[in-house]
Amino acid sequence: MKNETQKQGGAAGAGPNGAAIHAQGLVRRFGDVVAVNGVDLRVGQGEVFGFLGPNGSGKTTVIKMLTGLLPLSSGEAWVDGLDVRRDAEGVRERIGYMSQKFSLYDDLTVTENMTFYGSIYGLRNARLKQRMEATIELNGLEPYVDRQAGKLSGGWKQRLALGCAMLHEPKMMFLDEPTAGIDPVARRQLWDLIFELSGHGVTFFVTTHYIDEAERCSHVGYIYYGKMIADGTPEELKALPDVRPAGTKRVEITAPEITRALRLARAMDGIRTATVFGQAIHALVEEHFDLSEMRRELAGHGIHVTEVRELEPSLEDVFVELTYKHKETGKWATE
Amino acid sequence: MVSAIKEKMKQANPFRGFRSIVYKEVLHIRRDFMTVFFAMFIPTVQMIVLGFGIDTNIRQVDTVVFDENGKKESRELIDRLRNSDTFRIREYVHSDAELNDAIVGGRAKVGVKIPYDYSRQLLDRSTAQVLVLIDGSDSSVAGQAINVATSIGFEESLRRALPLRYAIPVEVRPKLLFNPDSRSPNFFLPGLVAVLLLFFTAFLTALAIVREKERGTLEQLFVTPVRPLGLLLGKLVPYFVIGVMGLSGLLFFMRTVFQVPIAGHVLLLYALAMPYLFVNLSIGLLISSRARTQPEAMQLSMMVILPTIFFSGYIFPRETMPLPFYIFSFFVPGTYFVNISRGIILRGAGIEHLWHDGVVLLVMGVLLLLAAAKRFQKKVIAT
Numbered sequence: 001m002k003n004e005t006q007k008q009g010g011a012a013g014a015g016p017n018g019a020a021i022h023a024q025g026l027v028r029r030f031g032d033v034v035a036v037n038g039v040d041l042r043v044g045q046g047e048v049f050g051f052l053g054p055n056g057s058g059k060t061t062v063i064k065m066l067t068g069l070l071p072l073s074s075g076e077a078w079v080d081g082l083d084v085r086r087d088a089e090g091v092r093e094r095i096g097y098m099s100q101k102f103s104l105y106d107d108l109t110v111t112e113n114m115t116f117y118g119s120i121y122g123l124r125n126a127r128l129k130q131r132m133e134a135t136i137e138l139n140g141l142e143p144y145v146d147r148q149a150g151k152l153s154g155g156w157k158q159r160l161a162l163g164c165a166m167l168h169e170p171k172m173m174f175l176d177e178p179t180a181g182i183d184p185v186a187r188r189q190l191w192d193l194i195f196e197l198s199g200h201g202v203t204f205f206v207t208t209h210y211i212d213e214a215e216r217c218s219h220v221g222y223i224y225y226g227k228m229i230a231d232g233t234p235e236e237l238k239a240l241p242d243v244r245p246a247g248t249k250r251v252e253i254t255a256p257e258i259t260r261a262l263r264l265a266r267a268m269d270g271i272r273t274a275t276v277f278g279q280a281i282h283a284l285v286e287e288h289f290d291l292s293e294m295r296r297e298l299a300g301h302g303i304h305v306t307e308v309r310e311l312e313p314s315l316e317d318v319f320v321e322l323t324y325k326h327k328e329t330g331k332w333a334t335e
Numbered sequence: 336m337v338s339a340i341k342e343k344m345k346q347a348n349p350f351r352g353f354r355s356i357v358y359k360e361v362l363h364i365r366r367d368f369m370t371v372f373f374a375m376f377i378p379t380v381q382m383i384v385l386g387f388g389i390d391t392n393i394r395q396v397d398t399v400v401f402d403e404n405g406k407k408e409s410r411e412l413i414d415r416l417r418n419s420d421t422f423r424i425r426e427y428v429h430s431d432a433e434l435n436d437a438i439v440g441g442r443a444k445v446g447v448k449i450p451y452d453y454s455r456q457l458l459d460r461s462t463a464q465v466l467v468l469i470d471g472s473d474s475s476v477a478g479q480a481i482n483v484a485t486s487i488g489f490e491e492s493l494r495r496a497l498p499l500r501y502a503i504p505v506e507v508r509p510k511l512l513f514n515p516d517s518r519s520p521n522f523f524l525p526g527l528v529a530v531l532l533l534f535f536t537a538f539l540t541a542l543a544i545v546r547e548k549e550r551g552t553l554e555q556l557f558v559t560p561v562r563p564l565g566l567l568l569g570k571l572v573p574y575f576v577i578g579v580m581g582l583s584g585l586l587f588f589m590r591t592v593f594q595v596p597i598a599g600h601v602l603l604l605y606a607l608a609m610p611y612l613f614v615n616l617s618i619g620l621l622i623s624s625r626a627r628t629q630p631e632a633m634q635l636s637m638m639v640i641l642p643t644i645f646f647s648g649y650i651f652p653r654e655t656m657p658l659p660f661y662i663f664s665f666f667v668p669g670t671y672f673v674n675i676s677r678g679i680i681l682r683g684a685g686i687e688h689l690w691h692d693g694v695v696l697l698v699m700g701v702l703l704l705l706a707a708a709k710r711f712q713k714k715v716i717a718t
Binding site: 067069089092093095097099101102103104105106107108112115116117119120121122174 | 347352354355358359362363366367550551552554555557558559560561562716
């Protein structure tokens with residue numbers, strides 16, 4: 001037993017130091033489809049890592065591999081210093097996980113849900129009570145402690161889920177689309193809470209579809225057809241040559257009849273890509289592209305452009321560009 | 336260091352999370368009693384129907400008589416039929432057509448025709464013939480009617496063939512052991528125990544797991560330190576306790592209301608129920624590894640419960656089944672438990688008679704559990 005302990009302790013030490021998550025060459029095959037294709041990840045302690053990608057691109061598979069639910073077809077991964085392949089149980093002990101669906105028990109009260117989750121992690125009696133009180137306070141759940149979870153609104157449900165996932169004070173939290181389907185105010189509050197905890201050294205691995213959430217992350221990864229096609233801080237990603245190729249600029253064109261304008265714009269020489277953002281078109285154009293010429297041409301079709309201005313790329317631009325770029329090659333790799 | 340070792344031992348515990356799951360499951364059951372009630376409902380209805388309602392003994396079969404002969408001899412024969420308790424003569428008819436019509440029309444299941452020359456043939460010491468028409472559409476009635484009618488014929492022949500002062504040379508006196516009055520509650524209720532336990536373990540456990548699948552809570556549990564065994568046993572135990580309570584209730588009603596004596600040791604029955612529950616748990620697991628929704632789980636459960644009802648010998652005797660079904664019945668776990676239950680309750684059998692049934696169940700349980708656990712790991716956890 002003692003030897004075993006030391007050996008496993010040794011395995012924990014073998015994880016690259018400093019990183020909360022360190023993964024190299026993660027591969028997962030389902031039959032002959034390669035669902036996760038050589039993903040490398042390094043998430044520092046206390047970082048808020050935003051993991052983005054279209055539905056079905058392999059996000060959940062990566063989370064399942066990192067939490068030890070799915071065996072790795074090849075590659076290696078350490079979470080909180082533990083080798084996922086060797087000590088999945090230990091990993092699960094140390095992480096908190098909150099899934100995209102509200103996955104607590106509707107018919108149990110807030111207190112009962114917390115008691116259940118706390119006891120799973122081995123919290124008992126005074127310790128459990130103390131942790132529950134602290135978590136309830138942090139998440140502002142006091143008014144609802146005796147309410148059945150099913151009768152809470154979406155935002156409160158997510159707070160309860162987050163509360164249950166952090167009862168055992170994990171240093172590493174996985175949140176799988178935590179804000180899907182909750183209102184903007186609750187969304188903002190949840191993120192405030194995430195940043196507060198990350199300030200205390202908790203690392204977050206968050207998947208999301210909201211670009212504004214990604215903008216707030218300290219580190220963002222974008223997965224497309226099982227491959228990581230972007231990895232860095234939001235600023236680094238915006239400076240990628242693919243996003244801002246030499247000799248181009250980004251402009252925002254505000255005009256009425258936006259869909260017709262888009263169709264016309266896409267046909268023009270000098271416009272590389274164009275997409276609608278609200279009431280405007282975001283376009284990547286050649287440096288020498290004549291904007292007044294474009295105004296005239298659109299006016300010729302009865303569309304009077306109200307405003308044209310140069311634009312910094314947003315993360316959304318980043319992902320759109322990268323997705324375009326990988327569209328041809330972006331297919332599921334098969335064996 | 337000591338605490339680190341303790342920590343590791345906690346992780347190595349394959350039943351990790353068991354107590355937490357039991358706590359939660361008990362809360363679920365208290366909040367959602369309908370599911371348990373539903374599972375209770377079918378066995379209870381079966382108990383009432385089979386205990387009170389159905390008498391499988393064939394008695395007082397409606398019979399029509401066409402007595403063409405109408406002499407003392409023919410009336411004697413009719414009296415014998417009437418006294419047998421199997422036949423109830425409800426009508427006399429006066430032609431073959433009427434006799435036929437009574438059976439076709441369903442007014443009678445048996446028609447007896449005593450021909451006009453019945454008494455004369457007897458006096459001439461040649462063979463007198465009696466025609467017995469039997470409605471074959473109900474096979475158990477038909478079988479009983481044939482048997483009784485034939486034996487009455489034999490007795491009547493012997494009586495007439497032997498000189499008056501001679502006794503009948505051989506008399507077979509069947510004695511029905513263990514259920515002397517062949518009461519149907521004695522036959523059905525011990526078998527019902529098998530069905531009841533199946534409902535509570537396989538069915539409710541499968542439902543409880545599939546419900547968590549539907550809600551997405553199962554996915555959440557897999558990311559916690561709860562081990563699969565802790566999860567499954569934690570789910571099973573509360574229903575097992577309810578199952579044992581159900582079993583006790585059933586035994587109590589069986590003993591008091593339906594007056595079925597328990598010849599053997601009740602404790603042995605509880606003890607041999609364990610391997611059976613083990614098999615059922617594995618079946619429940621197999622179902623839950625397959626079904627995605629609760630209705631799907633119910634349908635799959637029915638695929639298990641129906642063979643148990645039909646092939647275990649609970650309702651239909653296995654010995655009369657066509658060979659393929661008879662062979663199939665060996666693969667139905669209920670078969671062994673019906674035998675155990677009847678053995679203990681009716682025949683007073685002990686462990687020395689029933690151990691092999693227990694062993695078969697245990698082996699089935701181990702094989703099924705291995706298959707189920709593997710499937711569960713592959714299809715439910717790692718997907």
